[in-house]
Amino acid sequence: MTFDPQTVKPNSRLDEAKRAEITAEQAYVSTLYERLDAERELADRRLTEALRSSGGPPQAAAEREAATATYSDRLAQLKSVEQGLCFGRLDFADGDGPDDESTMYIGRVGLFDESDDYRPLLIDWRAPAARPFYLATAASPEGIRRRRHIRSLSRRVVGIDDEVLDLGADEHTDHLGLAGEAALLSALERRRTGEMSDIVSTIQAEQDRIIRADMNGVLVVQGGPGTGKTAVALHRAAYLLYTYRRQLTTRGVLVVGPNSTFLRYIGQVLPSLGETGVLLSTIGELFPGLAAAGLDTPEVAEIKGRIGMADVLAQAVRDRQIVPETVLEVPVEGGEVLTLDRRTCERARAKARETLRPHNVARRVFVDRLLDALADQSVRRLESSVLDDLPEVPLADDEVDSGPMLDARDFATIRQELAEDAAVQAALQSLWPKLTPQELLSDLLTDAERLASAARGVLTEEEWRSLLRRPGALWTPADVPLLDELAELLGEDDTEARARRERQRREERAYAEGVLHVLEQDDEIIDEEIVRVRDVLDAELLAERQEARSDLTAAQRAALDRSWTFGHVIVDEAQELSEMDWRLLMRRCPSRSMTLVGDVSQTGSAAGTSSWDRVLRPYVGDRWRLRELTVNYRTPAEIMDLASAVLAELDAGLSAPKSVRESGVRPWRRSSSPEALAADVRRWVDEELEALTAERGGGTLAVLCPESLEGGLAAELAKTQATAGVDDTGDNPRVSVLTVSRSKGLEFDAVIVVDPEGIASGSQRGLNDVYVALTRATQRLGIVHTGTPMPALSGEQSASSAAG
Numbered sequence: 001m002t003f004d005p006q007t008v009k010p011n012s013r014l015d016e017a018k019r020a021e022i023t024a025e026q027a028y029v030s031t032l033y034e035r036l037d038a039e040r041e042l043a044d045r046r047l048t049e050a051l052r053s054s055g056g057p058p059q060a061a062a063e064r065e066a067a068t069a070t071y072s073d074r075l076a077q078l079k080s081v082e083q084g085l086c087f088g089r090l091d092f093a094d095g096d097g098p099d100d101e102s103t104m105y106i107g108r109v110g111l112f113d114e115s116d117d118y119r120p121l122l123i124d125w126r127a128p129a130a131r132p133f134y135l136a137t138a139a140s141p142e143g144i145r146r147r148r149h150i151r152s153l154s155r156r157v158v159g160i161d162d163e164v165l166d167l168g169a170d171e172h173t174d175h176l177g178l179a180g181e182a183a184l185l186s187a188l189e190r191r192r193t194g195e196m197s198d199i200v201s202t203i204q205a206e207q208d209r210i211i212r213a214d215m216n217g218v219l220v221v222q223g224g225p226g227t228g229k230t231a232v233a234l235h236r237a238a239y240l241l242y243t244y245r246r247q248l249t250t251r252g253v254l255v256v257g258p259n260s261t262f263l264r265y266i267g268q269v270l271p272s273l274g275e276t277g278v279l280l281s282t283i284g285e286l287f288p289g290l291a292a293a294g295l296d297t298p299e300v301a302e303i304k305g306r307i308g309m310a311d312v313l314a315q316a317v318r319d320r321q322i323v324p325e326t327v328l329e330v331p332v333e334g335g336e337v338l339t340l341d342r343r344t345c346e347r348a349r350a351k352a353r354e355t356l357r358p359h360n361v362a363r364r365v366f367v368d369r370l371l372d373a374l375a376d377q378s379v380r381r382l383e384s385s386v387l388d389d390l391p392e393v394p395l396a397d398d399e400v401d402s403g404p405m406l407d408a409r410d411f412a413t414i415r416q417e418l419a420e421d422a423a424v425q426a427a428l429q430s431l432w433p434k435l436t437p438q439e440l441l442s443d444l445l446t447d448a449e450r451l452a453s454a455a456r457g458v459l460t461e462e463e464w465r466s467l468l469r470r471p472g473a474l475w476t477p478a479d480v481p482l483l484d485e486l487a488e489l490l491g492e493d494d495t496e497a498r499a500r501r502e503r504q505r506r507e508e509r510a511y512a513e514g515v516l517h518v519l520e521q522d523d524e525i526i527d528e529e530i531v532r533v534r535d536v537l538d539a540e541l542l543a544e545r546q547e548a549r550s551d552l553t554a555a556q557r558a559a560l561d562r563s564w565t566f567g568h569v570i571v572d573e574a575q576e577l578s579e580m581d582w583r584l585l586m587r588r589c590p591s592r593s594m595t596l597v598g599d600v601s602q603t604g605s606a607a608g609t610s611s612w613d614r615v616l617r618p619y620v621g622d623r624w625r626l627r628e629l630t631v632n633y634r635t636p637a638e639i640m641d642l643a644s645a646v647l648a649e650l651d652a653g654l655s656a657p658k659s660v661r662e663s664g665v666r667p668w669r670r671s672s673s674p675e676a677l678a679a680d681v682r683r684w685v686d687e688e689l690e691a692l693t694a695e696r697g698g699g700t701l702a703v704l705c706p707e708s709l710e711g712g713l714a715a716e717l718a719k720t721q722a723t724a725g726v727d728d729t730g731d732n733p734r735v736s737v738l739t740v741s742r743s744k745g746l747e748f749d750a751v752i753v754v755d756p757e758g759i760a761s762g763s764q765r766g767l768n769d770v771y772v773a774l775t776r777a778t779q780r781l782g783i784v785h786t787g788t789p790m791p792a793l794s795g796e797q798s799a800s801s802a803a804g
């Protein structure tokens with residue numbers, strides 16, 4: 001039963017009864033907001049107090065810091081739940097409710113009545129007690145008599161939707177097993193804004209089971225377009241942070257999305273759920289300090305994504321550990337020429353490789369050996385030149401040979417001098433260079449000889465040649481897992497840096513303690529100054545404590561640290577990841593606590609996958625769980641009919657998810673010629689926008705097309721749509737022109753797919769792209785052919801609506 005004061009005719013008896021219900025709910029909701037305001041005020045006051053207090057012993061300073069973090073987090077959370085604070089109510093059959101309550105309210109945060117023994121006023125949607133709100137059905141009511149959805153605008157209750165869950169009642173809830181159907185449908189009918197919203201008030205049972213699934217192990221969520229995979233993934237992040245907060249606070253949660261447009265699209269969902277401690281990132285952003293702004297062709301990206309690249313890179317590293325053909329001459333300072341022969345270098349290299357340490361770390365062993373050899377040589381030469389200059393004096397009978405003339409200290413001095421000699425350093429660098437991942441990869445991809453050697457037996461000549469690039473070319477997202485792999489292979493010899501940092505820390509602390517001691521002895525110094533110096537010491541201790549604190553800081557620190565490992569990793573559009581991408585991600589999550597959501601029917605990237613098993617087997621064998629989502633919440637049935645035909649052409653064994661609703665608007669198909677295309681599309685875009693305005697007061701529209709048409713169509717649309725914000729970035733404009741790969745995961749009220757045949761033939765997985773393009777619309781779909789329609793789209797049913 002639905003009630004909305006704007007749609008119900010005045011004076012009906014039903015109207016009056018419902019008005020009374022709304023008034024009653026308004027009274028309760030108002031008390032919740034009062035409680036919320038009081039909580040905010042309290043957190044604000046405590047925060048101000050924590051910020052104001054200063055000085056005191058280190059312990060107090062650390063506590064102050066912790067309090068500041070706690071109250072700022074709490075305040076941010078309380079501010080984020082302003083809209084839709086309370087969205088549900090459960091009425092239990094007598095005595096069935098928790099703590100004998102017969103009514104329970106569900107909302108975005110938990111609120112309690114302190115004056116009444118902390119009686120729950122509002123239950124956080126993530127708490128176990130709230131589960132029946134999402135799971136109860138008429139067939140299995142879980143002790144619930146009625147479920148009510150409460151809709152509000154700002155702090156005003158504007159509507160309620162009731163479901164009676166007595167056994168046998170309300171047959172209509174059986175439709176696709178939906179809970180709160182009226183509230184759900186009204187949420188789905190909403191105009192899209194270009195930013196995803198949370199679904200916390202209408203989560204469906206199959207989604208809830210995934211959101212609350214155990215955190216351990218790898219959970220794969222497979223579901224067709226529009227089944228809520230992204231929504232579920234984000235709500236799962238919020239749920240896990242709530243339920244396993246202590247575990248996840250220090251390590252953080254990583255959410256990986258396909259591109260930055262998509263990350264902007266989903267960026268507000270977690271903050272609206274009160275969670276800010278999550279790092280949202282693309283794979284291309286996971287190498288700190290590097291902007292992967294370049295773009296590979298799909299063919300090159302596919303090659304770079306192959307697992308075989310790990311072998312190519314390992315070989316490329318070995319190729320940088322060289323020995324001279326015969327002898328390397330080293331003209332050291334002072335005019336002497338020392339030599340490094342092949343055998344000595346080979347032995348040093350073998351010893352260094354035996355350590356199985358990364359290249360830059362093992363380099364120490366190589367360098368040590370060669371410095372020993374050079375110092376030995378130098379000492380021997382020195383001794384023999386001294387001896388040569390001395391007259392030969394035979395030993396007396398009671399004399400013994402005292403051995404070498406130079407002792408260990410002399411040897412060490414000479415060795416040190418050699419270590420600092422520019423020619424020696426150059427020789428060592430030429431044999432076993434210290435390398436960064438960027439240097440090595442750049443050298444490799446710009447040098448045919450190096451690449452040919454590293455790729456031998458792994459890539460064909462045509463393949464490795466396609467990887468060659470200009471020096472200084474931009475890094476691409478497909479380079480990032482290669483750089484990450486190299487960072488592992490090369491390692492970092494940070495012994496010196498660590499020792500330096502430690503020395504510095506000790507010196508600073510000793511200095512501060514010294515100053516404090518002097519000040520305390522001096523009667524003339526006032527206490528205030530002592531307190532200030534104490535703060536220096538406190539600050540240092542604080543910095544140490546800080547390391548282990550705060551989930552927000554964990555996300556920020558994780559973004560700066562390549563070797564960070566996360567408490568949980570969530571991957572959206574996981575089907576697009578290449579084998580090398582997976583290697584990188586698995587390194588970031590050694591606990592293998594992961595949620596992967598995707599749809600193997602929507603794989604567009606040639607490097608992506610069509611099998612979860614193939615992707616996961618190398619890392620977890622068969623120890624991963626699969627859950628499926630089967631209901632399409634986005635795309636109306638009329639559009640899904642068309643998309644299903646394309647899916648069947650892709651693979652007759654696959655079935656599309658069932659649409660939850662019909663829009664009453666049939667998709668249209670029209671034809672155009674290459675010459676007239678831009679102007680025709682512009683006209684049809686205008687017509688669609690008019691229809692959206694007439695039907696829904698406005699909305700978003702996307703033109704999805706092959707890459708070759710993108711620039712021309714965007715330019716043409718910009719002529720008339722400038723005020724409507726034509727923008728090809730997909731960045732919240734009313735009209736967007738996008739390729740299919742950039743529209744992954746997004747949705748629009750209306751979509752016009754231009755030249756689906758061009759999209760289909762444009763890449764190895766082109767038909768998948770057509771399927772993705774057709775399923776981006778929430779209301780209206782148009783298709784524009786520029787030649788003969790592909791078989792799946794030439795059916796009479798859809799052609800009949802073509803106006804032309």
Ligand SMILES: Nc1ncnc2c1ncn2[C@@H]1O[C@H](COP(=O)(O)OP(=O)(O)OP(=O)(O)O)[C@@H](O)[C@H]1O
Pocket residue numbers: 184187188197198199202203204207223224225226227228229230231232599602633634744745746747775
């Ligand atoms: N339970 C729900 N209540 C309200 N809206 C929902 C629900 N589930 C999904 N939706 C809406 O359906 C739309 C599609 O969801 P989402 O983008 O998460 O699907 P998806 O499976 O990731 O799609 P795709 O694979 O095509 O990217 C979104 O607008 C989302 O808000």
